[in-house]
Amino acid sequence: MTVTYVIDGARVTGLDRFWDVIGEAVNGTGGYFGRNLDALADCLHGGMGTPQDGDYVFEWRDHTASARALGHEETARQLRRSLERAHPSNRAALRHRLDEALLGRGPTLFEQIVEILRNDGPGTVRLV
Template sequence: MTVTYVLDGSEITGLDSFWQAIGEAVNGPGGYFGRGLDAFADCLGGGFGTPENGAFVIEWRDHAHSARTLGHEETARRLERLLPRVHPTNRARVERELAEARAGRGPTLFDDLVEIITDRAGPGALRLV
């Protein structure tokens, strides 16, 4: 049996609210399901609320709203917070990504999250509605 987790995209106002919304969609009120891209990817592998056999779907409702709120502006905000802590060998890459995000170009956080779900949970695990 496939479990469906409903993510209400109309409630997402930025990355922090995404972490709260996905945590609650999977694990109930106050639930945790990652608070960073790497932790989120790990959680999708199973054992953090989703079935170990991968039989689940994330139904992301009002994803168009989420795409806007997790767009270039929020992407730039995340990269600005990340930049002071990034390893020196990655600094130039993060600075380029930040410049692109500020210019409204390149992948957004929404794009990254969709890619992570698709890569880690498999094809068909994400339903954008």
């Protein structure tokens, strides 16, 4: 039997809110399912509430609202935050990604999250 986790895209207003929404979708109220992109990938590999046999699907409803909320503007905001605490050897690469996001180019947070869900998760993400 396949388990479906529903992400309510209308509730995603930014990255911080996304972590709450996906945590709740997988593990119930107050649930955790990552607080950064690396942790999300780890959760997908390590169970963290998902079925151990990997028979599950993410259904992202109203994904267009999430795509807007996690678009280039939010991506740039998060990159600015990362730049402030980044190791000096990583700052040039982050600065380049920030410049691209400010110009509306490069992958958005939404695109990165969908890619992680598809590549590290069950491989099935339905965008509805």
